[in-house]
Structure formats: structure tokens, C-alpha cells
Amino acid sequence: NKEMEGAGCMALVTNLCDYEELAKQKLPKMIYDFYAAGAEDQWTLKENRDAFSRILFRPRVLVDVSCIDMSTSILGYKISMPIMIAPTALHKMAHPEGELATARAAATAETIMIYKDRNLVQQLVQRAEMAGHKAIVLTVDAPWLGRREADAKNRFTLPQNVVLKTFEGLDQGKTDKTNGSGLAAYVANQVDRSFSWKVVREANGRVPVFIDSGFRRGTDVFKALALGASGVFIGRPVLFSLAVDGEAGVRNALRMLRDELEVTMALNGCTSVKEITRSHVVTEGDRIRSCSRSTIPTLAAKATKTRARPEGENFALPAIARRLKMVVLQPDPFLSELTSMYERSTEKGSVWVTMKRSSMKCQARLKKMAAKGEAVELRCLVRATDGKKNISTSLSAKEYLKFQASYATVLKAHMHALKKRERKDKKKAAEAEKIPEKAPKKQKKASSSKKSAGSKS
Ligand SMILES: Cc1cc2nc3c(=O)[nH]c(=O)nc-3n(C[C@H](O)[C@H](O)[C@H](O)COP(=O)(O)O)c2cc1C
Incomplete structure (x- = not known):
């Protein structure tokens, strides 16, 4: 000492x-x-x-x-x-x-x-x-x-x-x-x-x-x-x-x-x-707001051309996120934004949450990695939208369990607003039977949504 x-x-x-x-x-x-x-x-x-x-x-x-x-x-x-x-x-x-x-x-x-x-x-x-x-x-x-x-x-x-x-x-x-x-x-x-x-x-x-x-x-x-x-x-x-x-x-x-x-x-x-x-700082809330005001592909294109960061946008979006027009958040801010979405939709509106496996890399990148023999980390991509905002988070296998527990808590807290998805699908099917020429398009949509596990609340 x-x-x-x-x-x-x-x-x-x-x-x-x-x-x-x-x-x-x-x-x-x-x-x-x-x-x-x-x-x-x-x-x-x-x-x-x-x-x-x-x-x-x-x-x-x-x-x-x-x-x-x-x-x-x-x-x-x-x-x-x-x-x-x-x-x-x-x-x-x-x-x-x-x-x-x-x-x-x-x-x-x-x-x-x-x-x-x-x-x-x-x-x-x-x-x-x-x-x-x-x-x-x-x-x-x-x-x-x-x-x-x-x-x-x-x-x-x-x-x-x-x-x-x-x-x-x-x-x-x-x-x-x-x-x-x-x-x-x-x-x-x-x-x-x-x-x-x-x-x-x-x-x-x-x-x-x-x-x-x-x-x-x-x-x-x-x-x-x-x-x-x-x-x-x-x-x-x-x-x-x-x-x-x-x-x-x-x-x-x-x-x-x-x-x-x-x-x-x-x-x-x-x-x-x-x-x-x-105005001297940018928070995650600012980033979400600025992304929902303007389209991300335009912002991203600007950023690539000039190397300057567009206002309010201080993180690089992976190519796949840009294509899907979504804001990628850390798991905790994602859950707080999801909570706000549920709260805003309690009286009116819906929130859609989907989960799917995703490496968060585009096909070209995946091909390059495969050619080099590099291992691809498989992650879980969680997306949520209320029709106005799209947010997402990408979880490693390690982060997944903790996220699931918190997600379950958020879901339980908003359970009263959950509706069964089948009800709407049945209605859609009935409508489709009435209008035969529109049926193929609707069937296609229904089958594509099966690719990811989704819930609507
Ligand atoms: C050992 C210890 C004793 C503390 N005692 C008091 C206290 O007597 N009264 C009080 O209002 N806060 C007390 N706090 C809380 C601190 O005021 C402060 O909120 C906390 O340490 C967080 O700040 P920090 O991250 O800079 O440590 C105590 C915190 C520590 C670690």
C-alpha cells in the first residue's frame, strides 16, 4: 500500500x-x-x-x-x-x-x-x-x-x-x-x-x-x-x-x-x-424520430455519397436494414420503443412483431464469406411496426434468452389489447371467396407471412 x-x-x-x-x-x-x-x-x-x-x-x-x-x-x-x-x-x-x-x-x-x-x-x-x-x-x-x-x-x-x-x-x-x-x-x-x-x-x-x-x-x-x-x-x-x-x-x-x-x-x-x-447531442429517441420522418434509403444513399452523416443519423445501418427501411436498435431501447408502440395502440391500431433467423448480411456478402470459408453468425432478427414506425433489433444466441424474458413481460403487461390473428384471416378468406379475381394475390400474401413467426397485438 x-x-x-x-x-x-x-x-x-x-x-x-x-x-x-x-x-x-x-x-x-x-x-x-x-x-x-x-x-x-x-x-x-x-x-x-x-x-x-x-x-x-x-x-x-x-x-x-x-x-x-x-x-x-x-x-x-x-x-x-x-x-x-x-x-x-x-x-x-x-x-x-x-x-x-x-x-x-x-x-x-x-x-x-x-x-x-x-x-x-x-x-x-x-x-x-x-x-x-x-x-x-x-x-x-x-x-x-x-x-x-x-x-x-x-x-x-x-x-x-x-x-x-x-x-x-x-x-x-x-x-x-x-x-x-x-x-x-x-x-x-x-x-x-x-x-x-x-x-x-x-x-x-x-x-x-x-x-x-x-x-x-x-x-x-x-x-x-x-x-x-x-x-x-x-x-x-x-x-x-x-x-x-x-x-x-x-x-x-x-x-x-x-x-x-x-x-x-x-x-x-x-x-x-x-x-x-x-442540439449538441443525439439520443436514440432522436434517431427513431428522424428515421420515421424521412425514408432511410435516401438518407443512407446520401451518407455513402458524401461520407457525411445526415442529421440525427449517427450509426451505420446494415445493408439489409436499409433495404427493409428499418431502424436497428439495441435490445433494451427496442423494448422501450415497443412498449411505447403498445401504449399508443391501446385504444386504436395494431402492433406487428415478427421474429426470424437472420445473419443481418446481404446475399452478396454471404457469398463472399462462403467463398472465403468464413463462418456466419446466425442471429435472431426481431421487427416491430405499428404501420407508422418500423423498428428492429438483432440478437445473438447469448442475448436471446434475456430478451425473451423481457419481451414476455412487456407482452403480459399489454395482454388486454391482444387479438387473435385468425379472426381477421377468416374474414379475409370469406372476402376472397366473394371476389374470386383477387384471391391469388391474397393467398400469396398469406403464404409469405408464414415465413416468419409473427404476432399481432
Ligand atoms: C456506499 C454508498 C453510500 C451511500 N449513501 C447515501 C446516503 O447516505 N444518502 C444518499 O442520499 N445517497 C447515498 N448513496 C447514493 C449516492 O448518493 C449516489 O446516488 C450513488 O452512489 C450513485 O452515484 P455514483 O454512480 O456516482 O456512485 C450512497 C451510495 C453508496 C455507493
Whole structure:
């Protein structure tokens, strides 16, 4: 551990994620897992990072970016950058100086939970006010504690040197033991689970929006600001940098993130936080909307000729997708768009979903691959349309099972709107009998639709 301290350690660190690697080596497993892990299968933890990669930039050039001002105002107070420290408990497990070191590295905001005992809440707020704090972070996302399986496996308990100071000296009504390893159970029992939106409705959208979870890069911060956030919070990187290098580590983590945001602003032609706008980024939603407005073959042809990307279209469509005029999405965005399609068609309209085996390669490409003896990966192509939009996703054999489970959930949630396909086919057949000259065309259509397994809902 000594080797890691000081300048030697700083040289190993070039970004926030490096601190996590070093902290993993330095901290006892039980403590590292407590900081790093999420609940149950940890899908949300992963998705919080993955989601950033699906938002793309529209860089701007030939803008004077020699001077960049990153300061902003939060609740009427000027701060040097739109990055703040998220409330995270138990910094002393990372470093003996704990929250004091973090607070010295940055002026931190206090956190408060809504406890059942409102007298306790009042005393905590007054104490924060008296200590000179200008704001508190109100925790509303944990009415129940998530099932943190890593903590269960490690039999997590508070280390001897960490005690619960928060409630010291307060008039706590009937509450009893507040220190020692009973922390999680104690806090969980105190939290008011009935706290609801009713209480915050008064704010009515006039409050600034702050966001946290998964922010590790300046590019992540820029994307959030472009999509409307007033500022972002970082949680775990503070704990990890504190564990590796104390106060200096937290300062370095904040500096690196600041530098990365500055470069991102420069490359996007922004000289102040106010200049970061929605038009600087492209989301998957933008791509779907732009594809349904104009025909994809025209866009694709333009892109091939000029090598420039048409507006809103930042991914290369496979040839087969272009021919079928469809938007190829990642499985999760496909499922959310499918959910929206079902919701839009609840009262009126239909959604068609088909699945078929597809290598996602055109015949010419397949022939070339066969000639070279290259193996072709067989995938499952899932398509959906509501008659206005066509979306699709391509699944590997590995992804298929997970997709099926989620697809089944989406289907079940919209079961009430499902209709049997045969009913319409029978009607069609009856109509076809009445008009004999149109029959061959209809039969052809019916037989071609058998090629792919389809469902209509
Ligand atoms: C170890 C740990 C302790 C936390 N303690 C609190 C807390 O006391 N109050 C709170 O509002 N949020 C708490 N959080 C949630 C963080 O504020 C933040 O939402 C979360 O860490 C996601 O941000 P990140 O991905 O940057 O870590 C905690 C998170 C972690 C990892």
C-alpha cells in the first residue's frame, strides 16, 4: 500500500475509473464491495454506465474556445463547475479522515432522510443550518433498502472505528441503539416509507434538476447538461479516490473530471455552461424520430455519397436494414420503443412483431464469406411496426434468452389489447371467396407471412 501512496500512485491515475481499480487493491473486500456493489443482479448499476454510450455528440468547429468559463449557479449560489459530490455514507471506512477530508477537498452538501420522527428531522436540519450549510440533499430514493447480496455474502458489519455520529446529542423520542453494526437495520426502521410525491408537488417543475449515478467522464457530464440537467453528482469515485489518496485523491478526481468536461465543451464549441444545449447531442429517441420522418434509403444513399452523416443519423445501418427501411436498435431501447408502440395502440391500431433467423448480411456478402470459408453468425432478427414506425433489433444466441424474458413481460403487461390473428384471416378468406379475381394475390400474401413467426397485438 505504501508503494501506491503519493506521486507514484498519482502517475497511475489518468481517470476516475483508475481510482476504483486501485481502491479495490487497497481496501478490504468487505468494504470495497459495500461501496462498489448494487442490489441483486446489478443490472441498473451497469445500465447507468452503458446508457451514456448511446448518446452521441454533434461536435462544432470554428468557434473561439480559447477561453472557457465552467462556473454555474446552483440554488442561487455560484459554483466553479456543474459537478458536485453525491451524499454517500461512511467515508471513514475508506480513509481515517473520512468526511472531513472529502469536505476539505470540496464544500459538500449534507444529506438527510425523511425519518418517521419529524422532530428528529427538524433537529438535523437546524444542526446543518447552524454549521453554515446552505443546502441539504434530501434522500427520497431509498424507502426500502435494496437487497445488497455482496454485503450479505461478506457478512458486512461496521468496522470498530466507525460509529454513528449523526444522532448524537439529539432528542430521539423512543428510538434506542444507534451505534455499532446495527446501522443498516436501524436506519431502515427509521425511514418514512410513506413519503410520496404529494409532498413535493408544490415545486411543480420550477426546481432545477440534478442527476447522479454512473458519472465517470466529462463527456457524461456534458451529455446530462445538454439534456437539461443543472448539475451532476458523483458518488463512488469520491469514495475510491479518498481510499487511495485521502483529500489529495478527491481533489485530483474532481480536477480530472473538470478537465475532461472542459475539453468536451471546447470540442462542442461551448465557452460557457449556458451554451450547452439539447442540439449538441443525439439520443436514440432522436434517431427513431428522424428515421420515421424521412425514408432511410435516401438518407443512407446520401451518407455513402458524401461520407457525411445526415442529421440525427449517427450509426451505420446494415445493408439489409436499409433495404427493409428499418431502424436497428439495441435490445433494451427496442423494448422501450415497443412498449411505447403498445401504449399508443391501446385504444386504436395494431402492433406487428415478427421474429426470424437472420445473419443481418446481404446475399452478396454471404457469398463472399462462403467463398472465403468464413463462418456466419446466425442471429435472431426481431421487427416491430405499428404501420407508422418500423423498428428492429438483432440478437445473438447469448442475448436471446434475456430478451425473451423481457419481451414476455412487456407482452403480459399489454395482454388486454391482444387479438387473435385468425379472426381477421377468416374474414379475409370469406372476402376472397366473394371476389374470386383477387384471391391469388391474397393467398400469396398469406403464404409469405408464414415465413416468419409473427404476432399481432
Ligand atoms: C456506499 C454508498 C453510500 C451511500 N449513501 C447515501 C446516503 O447516505 N444518502 C444518499 O442520499 N445517497 C447515498 N448513496 C447514493 C449516492 O448518493 C449516489 O446516488 C450513488 O452512489 C450513485 O452515484 P455514483 O454512480 O456516482 O456512485 C450512497 C451510495 C453508496 C455507493
